[in-house]
Amino acid sequence: MTAIELLLQRQSTPMLTEPAPNDADLSTLLAAGMRAPDHGGLKPWHFHVISGQGLQQLSDLYLEAISVELAHSDLEDQAIIDKKAKTAKMPFRAPMLIVISTNYAEHSKVPKQEQLVAAGCCAHAMQMAAFSLGYGAMWRTGDLAYNNIVKAGLSIEGNNDIVGFLYVGTPTKEAGVKPAKDYQEHVTYWQ
Numbered sequence: 187m188t189a190i191e192l193l194l195q196r197q198s199t200p201m202l203t204e205p206a207p208n209d210a211d212l213s214t215l216l217a218a219g220m221r222a223p224d225h226g227g228l229k230p231w232h233f234h235v236i237s238g239q240g241l242q243q244l245s246d247l248y249l250e251a252i253s254v255e256l257a258h259s260d261l262e263d264q265a266i267i268d269k270k271a272k273t274a275k276m277p278f279r280a281p282m283l284i285v286i287s288t289n290y291a292e293h294s295k296v297p298k299q300e301q302l303v304a305a306g307c308c309a310h311a312m313q314m315a316a317f318s319l320g321y322g323a324m325w326r327t328g329d330l331a332y333n334n335i336v337k338a339g340l341s342i343e344g345n346n347d348i349v350g351f352l353y354v355g356t357p358t359k360e361a362g363v364k365p366a367k368d369y370q371e372h373v374t375y376w377q
């Protein structure tokens with residue numbers, strides 16, 4: 187696959203299974219993440235790689251977070267049970283998750299917004315690296331990405347952000363290439 191093919195064919199894979207990237211491939215993914223454009227060379231990001239027993243730890247953390255939230259909800263008992271069960275299963279949608287978070291630095295020329303974008307580029311780069319190595323990946327967030335209990339459980343300081351949960355694994359089925367999106371309506375030319 188050429189670089190252009192990768193850029194033009196990248197797509198998400200929601201259904202993922204074993205195997206997760208092996209150590210060498212994981213190292214390539216992380217190195218691709220580190221290659222993100224980075225104003226000031228601040229490396230304003232952090233990656234948590236979660237697999238194996240770590241998935242259960244993340245599930246426990248999610249359950250803790252959702253339980254606090256649900257304690258104040260007026261949902262029926264059964265709806266609460268269902269919501270907890272669904273939440274607990276989330277980390278197991280793939281054999282590996284990479285949590286990409288910010289690690290904001292104070293810098294007079296690099297506002298927080300640029301650092302957030304740079305961390306987002308890490309997620310994109312890692313997804314593309316996974317794709318080019320034959321794995322599938324899907325970038326997800328959802329309420330739990332913005333939950334303070336989840337952030338604290340991952341030792342992500344209050345002012346930092348979870349940019350995404352990159353689910354990584356092997357596609358469960360061969361997927362056709364999605365049609366390209368037309369760019370014309372999104373482009374203005376000055377010439």
Ligand SMILES: Cc1cc2nc3c(=O)[nH]c(=O)nc-3n(C[C@H](O)[C@H](O)[C@H](O)COP(=O)(O)O)c2cc1C
Binds near residue numbers: 324326349
């Ligand atoms: C910051 C961010 C958060 C996202 N969160 C979710 C999510 O929680 N759930 C979801 O189904 N898709 C989410 N997506 C979108 C998917 O990753 C994916 O891009 C989308 O389903 C389109 O599929 P494609 O990547 O194959 O074009 C998110 C994308 C970004 C950039």
